[in-house]
Amino acid sequence: MVLAQLGGSISRALQQMSNATIIDEKVLNECLNEITRALLQSDVQFKLVRDMTTNIKKIVNLDDLAAGHNKRRIIQQAVFNELCKILDPGKPAYAPKKGKPSVIMFVGLQGSGKTTTCTKYAYYHQKKGWKPALVCADTFRAGAFDQLKQNATKAKIPFYGSYMESDPVKIAVEGVERFKKESCDLIIVDTSGRHKQEASLFEEMRQVAEATKPDLVIFVMDSSIGQAAFDQAQAFKQSVAVGAVIITKMDGHAKGGGALSAVAATKSPVIFIGTGEHMDEFEVFDVKPFVSRLLGMGDWSGFMDKIHEVVPMDQQPELLQKLSEGNFTLRIMYEQFQNIMKMGPISQVFSMLPGFSAELMPQGQEKESQAKIKRYMTMMDSMTDDELDSSNPKLMTDSRIMRIARGAGRHVREVMDMLEEYKRLAKIWSKMKGLKIPKKGEMSALSRNMNAQHMSKVLPPQMLKQIGGMGGLQTLMKQMGNMGNMGSAKDMMISAAMNCFAIWPISQPTKLQHAFSSYLLPELQLNIMAEFEIQIEDACCLISKKYSDRFF
Numbered sequence: 001m002v003l004a005q006l007g008g009s010i011s012r013a014l015q016q017m018s019n020a021t022i023i024d025e026k027v028l029n030e031c032l033n034e035i036t037r038a039l040l041q042s043d044v045q046f047k048l049v050r051d052m053t054t055n056i057k058k059i060v061n062l063d064d065l066a067a068g069h070n071k072r073r074i075i076q077q078a079v080f081n082e083l084c085k086i087l088d089p090g091k092p093a094y095a096p097k098k099g100k101p102s103v104i105m106f107v108g109l110q111g112s113g114k115t116t117t118c119t120k121y122a123y124y125h126q127k128k129g130w131k132p133a134l135v136c137a138d139t140f141r142a143g144a145f146d147q148l149k150q151n152a153t154k155a156k157i158p159f160y161g162s163y164m165e166s167d168p169v170k171i172a173v174e175g176v177e178r179f180k181k182e183s184c185d186l187i188i189v190d191t192s193g194r195h196k197q198e199a200s201l202f203e204e205m206r207q208v209a210e211a212t213k214p215d216l217v218i219f220v221m222d223s224s225i226g227q228a229a230f231d232q233a234q235a236f237k238q239s240v241a242v243g244a245v246i247i248t249k250m251d252g253h254a255k256g257g258g259a260l261s262a263v264a265a266t267k268s269p270v271i272f273i274g275t276g277e278h279m280d281e282f283e284v285f286d287v288k289p290f291v292s293r294l295l296g297m298g299d300w301s302g303f304m305d306k307i308h309e310v311v312p313m314d315q316q317p318e319l320l321q322k323l324s325e326g327n328f329t330l331r332i333m334y335e336q337f338q339n340i341m342k343m344g345p346i347s348q349v350f351s352m353l354p355g356f357s358a359e360l361m362p363q364g365q366e367k368e369s370q371a372k373i374k375r376y377m378t379m380m381d382s383m384t385d386d387e388l389d390s391s392n393p394k395l396m397t398d399s400r401i402m403r404i405a406r407g408a409g410r411h412v413r414e415v416m417d418m419l420e421e422y423k424r425l426a427k428i429w430s431k432m433k434g435l436k437i438p439k440k441g442e443m444s445a446l447s448r449n450m451n452a453q454h455m456s457k458v459l460p461p462q463m464l465k466q467i468g469g470m471g472g473l474q475t476l477m478k479q480m481g482n483m484g485n486m487g488s489a490k491d492m493m494i495s496a497a498m499n500c501f502a503i504w505p506i507s508q509p510t511k512l513q514h515a516f517s518s519y520l521l522p523e524l525q526l527n528i529m530a531e532f533e534i535q536i537e538d539a540c541c542l543i544s545k546k547y548s549d550r551f552f
Helices: 004-018 025-041 046-059 071-087 114-127 144-155 168-181 199-212 229-239 257-266 287-294 300-310 313-325 330-343 346-351 365-381 385-389 398-408 412-430 445-458 461-466 469-481 486-499 509-520 527-532 536-546
Strands: 102-108 132-136 186-190 216-222 242-248 270-274 282-284
Touching: 004 025, 004 071, 004 287, 025 046, 025 071, 025 257, 046 071, 046 257, 071 257, 071 287, 102 114, 102 199, 114 132, 114 144, 114 186, 114 216, 114 242, 114 270, 114 282, 132 144, 132 168, 168 186, 168 199, 199 229, 216 229, 216 257, 229 257, 242 257, 330 365, 330 385, 330 412, 365 398, 365 412, 398 412
Parallel strands: 102 186, 102 216, 132 186, 216 242, 242 270
Antiparallel strands: 270 282
8 A cells, every 4th residue: 555654654653652761752752763864765745845844843842741641642643643734725615516517537647547446436426326527528538538538438328529620728618518418517628737837737727617617616636646746746735726636556565655745735625535446446534544544553444344245134133143152254355355355455454454464465476366266255155055154164075175175176285274264263253152232222131241351361461551451351242231332332343353253364363353353442442541541441432432323
């Protein structure tokens, strides 16, 4: 993921500060120096970096802080807020309304993925019930109309352009007028890519804007852009009224700091990010979850959205019942692999987990992981129903293994590796056997104690120690039991955790267990306790309120 290296460097700087015995001026300066170095190495503009560190020092005045204040938390929150400020100018973008025609004009540098982004933007709104249309006013680049035509046809979106007309202003006006008559409520105008040295193309862009009178001008920016990003983005802002930004190619491994500079130059909010080549790899941008993921703090709400997409609510009780029985079959593993493949790139899912980041998935390993999951699923496709539904490892005799290998076109060794992976996951699953899944709002003292015992077996020792041992875990269960519908939220957390135990089937089971502990108490540990400076008992109630719309 773009900016993963930057996020990892900042996280390590904050972690080193947290490990210090005493937080004084020297420790703070060392931390800020590391953050400054990381930002500059990632091509963030020097002035932005200087302003950010100056603001942090103003906020974190160690001499003025009372003895009872948590200095580490205040510094971490200051870094978080300043990064959010860079990406969020504090003003919302224009929001088009259904039924009312809105003209959206796309501008950007050459090669930024503007034409593809136009179609993604239209496709996203089409799925939401809008009636979008595309107009190709790019007469400068050869093949631009062909590309837009192909994308629009694939997405079943009406389009307009011309092979004969060379005047982009005339094409734009004709296209907008035509689609207004056809009652399209989102008319997207794609313009030629350009850079600030091309004065004629910038004049052309201004003429298109004056003729079509767009409700919103969106600046499309390549996330891999370097140190020239600030000047280029500023040139666009001075020529047309840029009102929003879309960052593309976020699935790459570029430094990405130039993207931060460009956003600051336009003083416009980021509204979407492109996370891949496919039409549906297009996400709404929310600055706080993004920065939270960047710093390894996770994005629990985004992760729950992913879980809702791949595991419908009506399937949750069945999964939880299997969990409480502790019977993990190959069919269950197959279903979990299916859910993982629906989630999208594994590195993106990892970046949503507290304590994880996309940097944990080295370049190339993500494709290897997904390829291995597909091979495992192919092998399981060659199994009988009895083999898939049995939890008895002895059923897999040598002759059955050879038959499965032949049917899947794989080596016997690969089938044995898959069965070893199954045994590992089954062992983790078995630790949850006997877990009592309460009805909504019901959790007796006995079931709380029993569940606490089961949870203590799964939680890593350091996590158990952090929440106060068995006593703290029982107190937490009691708080959840007193929250009415919070039982459902807890069930969702457990369900989410079990869905993702198989998320990295190649290696590192220890990290998966750490992830499980984060799923159970994500906001308690990081975001809510840090943001509101409260204790664990009060944090439970905040979770109930904050995510009630997602859980119930």
